[in-house]
Amino acid sequence: MDSLSEYFQSYLTALESYDVIGAFWVNIQLAFWAALGSAVLGTVLALMRISPVPSFRWAGATYVNIFRNTPLTIIMTFCILVMVFQLQINLSSDFNFNFFLWAIVGLSVYHAAFVCEAIRSGVNTVPLGQAEAARAIGLSFLPAARMIILPQAFRGAIAPLGNTLIALIKNTTVAAAASVIEAAGLMKTMIEFRPDVILAIFATFAAGFVILVIPVGLLTTWLSTKLAVTR
Amino acid sequence: MTSDESHSEMPPAAPAAATGARSATPTGQPLVSLKNVNKHFGALHVLQDINLEVTKGEVVVVIGPSGSGKSTLCRAINRLETIDDGEILIDGNKLPAEGKALAKLRADVGMVFQSFNLFAHKSILENVTLGPIKVKGMKQAEAKELAMSLLQRVGVANQSQKLPAQLSGGQQQRVAIARALAMKPKVMLFDEPTSALDPEMINEVLDTMVQLAKEGMTMIVVTHEMGFARKAADRVIFMADGKIVEQATPEEFFTNPKSDRAKDFLGKILEH
Numbered sequence: 053m054d055s056l057s058e059y060f061q062s063y064l065t066a067l068e069s070y071d072v073i074g075a076f077w078v079n080i081q082l083a084f085w086a087a088l089g090s091a092v093l094g095t096v097l098a099l100m101r102i103s104p105v106p107s108f109r110w111a112g113a114t115y116v117n118i119f120r121n122t123p124l125t126i127i128m129t130f131c132i133l134v135m136v137f138q139l140q141i142n143l144s145s146d147f148n149f150n151f152f153l154w155a156i157v158g159l160s161v162y163h164a165a166f167v168c169e170a171i172r173s174g175v176n177t178v179p180l181g182q183a184e185a186a187r188a189i190g191l192s193f194l195p196a197a198r199m200i201i202l203p204q205a206f207r208g209a210i211a212p213l214g215n216t217l218i219a220l221i222k223n224t225t226v227a228a229a230a231s232v233i234e235a236a237g238l239m240k241t242m243i244e245f246r247p248d249v250i251l252a253i254f255a256t257f258a259a260g261f262v263i264l265v266i267p268v269g270l271l272t273t274w275l276s277t278k279l280a281v282t283r
Numbered sequence: 284m285t286s287d288e289s290h291s292e293m294p295p296a297a298p299a300a301a302t303g304a305r306s307a308t309p310t311g312q313p314l315v316s317l318k319n320v321n322k323h324f325g326a327l328h329v330l331q332d333i334n335l336e337v338t339k340g341e342v343v344v345v346i347g348p349s350g351s352g353k354s355t356l357c358r359a360i361n362r363l364e365t366i367d368d369g370e371i372l373i374d375g376n377k378l379p380a381e382g383k384a385l386a387k388l389r390a391d392v393g394m395v396f397q398s399f400n401l402f403a404h405k406s407i408l409e410n411v412t413l414g415p416i417k418v419k420g421m422k423q424a425e426a427k428e429l430a431m432s433l434l435q436r437v438g439v440a441n442q443s444q445k446l447p448a449q450l451s452g453g454q455q456q457r458v459a460i461a462r463a464l465a466m467k468p469k470v471m472l473f474d475e476p477t478s479a480l481d482p483e484m485i486n487e488v489l490d491t492m493v494q495l496a497k498e499g500m501t502m503i504v505v506t507h508e509m510g511f512a513r514k515a516a517d518r519v520i521f522m523a524d525g526k527i528v529e530q531a532t533p534e535e536f537f538t539n540p541k542s543d544r545a546k547d548f549l550g551k552i553l554e555h
């Protein structure tokens with residue numbers, strides 16, 4: 053019993069000397085901005101992939117094939133080593149904030165490919181007749197996509213979009229590769245300096261992500277039934 | 284994306300001028316005119332050298348066996364399908380290839396589909412007001428008034444706040460007719476508007492169509508409903524294997540078909 057409370061005491065001092073909440077907050081911010089970025093980029097890509105213009109369709113498909121099949125770590129390292137160090141493209145003059153922004157870019161660019169495919173699977177749930185009826189009343193491609201196809205496609209794509217968001221939240225740990233101090237990076241540091249409570253540290257960070265991700269899963273399940281389009 | 288909304292109500296200069304110049308159709312000038320239209324689906328020659336003229340106010344019923352190209356003909360007229368060669372003119376204007384000009388001209392051609400195709404995520408009222416507001420730039424209040432009067436006319440005004448899935452098939456199809464009428468089309472195309480309906484709902488839709496015909500709407504109707512053809516059609520066109528095989532008044536066609544294909548076909552549908 054004594055050794056257990058001793059272990060707990062050591063764990064508490066470890067927690068106190070590091071800003072665990074602050075590190076998770078970085079992951080939350082990364083996930084939020086990258087979710088926005090990848091949603092916008094992914095929607096544009098999905099529009100390209102369903103557009104009547106063959107070269108747009110080709111460009112959209114090429115993007116998806118490249119970024120969906122490249123490991124995120126490579127994209128992230130590319131952003132830092134090539135974009136920042138080689139080409140000196142800085143998004144902010146603040147050293148750390150620059151890396152943070154590049155991490156958002158890397159995450160957005162990568163997950164946009166998955167968002168695009170999720171939306172496209174949603175488009176497949178929309179009967180062809182919806183697009184034909186839209187064209188028949190005189191809507192051209194973009195208005196038809198915006199008012200008729202995408203609203204229904206998003207509702208049909210909530211589950212795969214939720215999965216993409218869950219993957220994105222967990223993938224924010226890869227931002228460590230872009231020298232951003234976030235949860236996974238902090239975990240490594242803590243383990244290095246406090247190997248005595250290594251199990252508790254692992255459990256803390258795993259639990260942190262589970263707590264972040266579970267509501268997303270619950271929300272998407274609820275939304276996908278609530279917003280389902282009845283036909 | 285919001286920017287193209289404002290553009291869509293403004294047709295490109297050239298086609299607009301052309302529309303203006305010819306908007307008063309002289310009697311006799313065809314409203315819809317197909318000249319030597321050909322269309323292939325791969326090796327299949329679905330439309331073979333189709334020539335067809337429909338004058339203003341005329342009601343034409345297209346009839347023929349499955350796969351004869353009736354739907355393709357309808358869809359070619361508002362360019363949901365492209366054609367390989369030939370010419371299709373709506374009120375003297377050639378159908379533009381793509382883009383805004385085509386979208387504009389499409390609004391002149393109302394289309395009613397076999398499967399209704401009401402916008403599933405929009406209310407009945409929104410289904411009808413969407414085109415006038417977004418394509419024609421009509422004011423919200425004016426569009427609503429127009430939509431309610433049209434819904435009244437087809438007898439579903441009391442359902443205006445519901446979603447399409449909450450209506451019966453017959454009601455949905457009448458809303459689809461109202462949606463097409465809201466664009467004030469010059470001609471209405473119907474592709475088997477009653478074939479997806481339960482028998483007890485067929486008549487409510489046909490009655491709406493007969494009414495429309497009486498009011499002078501130019502209509503091209505693919506249907507096997509002989510009652511409708513007899514009551515409302517000026518002309519029956521019989522299609523087989525991608526060709527127009529025979530055309531006649533309904534009375535003449537149903538009582539005294541000339542071609543063997545038509546006799547054979549009528550024999551088959553009359554058995555039912």
Ligand SMILES: Nc1ncnc2c1ncn2[C@@H]1O[C@H](COP(=O)(O)OP(=O)(O)OP(=O)(O)O)[C@@H](O)[C@H]1O
Binds near residue numbers: 324347354356
């Ligand atoms: N998108 C397409 N691709 C390939 N073939 C098609 C396509 N649409 C139609 N066809 C073929 O073209 C032919 C004519 O089709 P269409 O739908 O115009 O016939 P229809 O007269 O309307 O028949 P139905 O009475 O069954 O509706 C059919 O053989 C059909 O299989």
Ligand SMILES: [Mg+2]
Binds near residue numbers: 353354474475
């Ligand atoms: Mg058909």
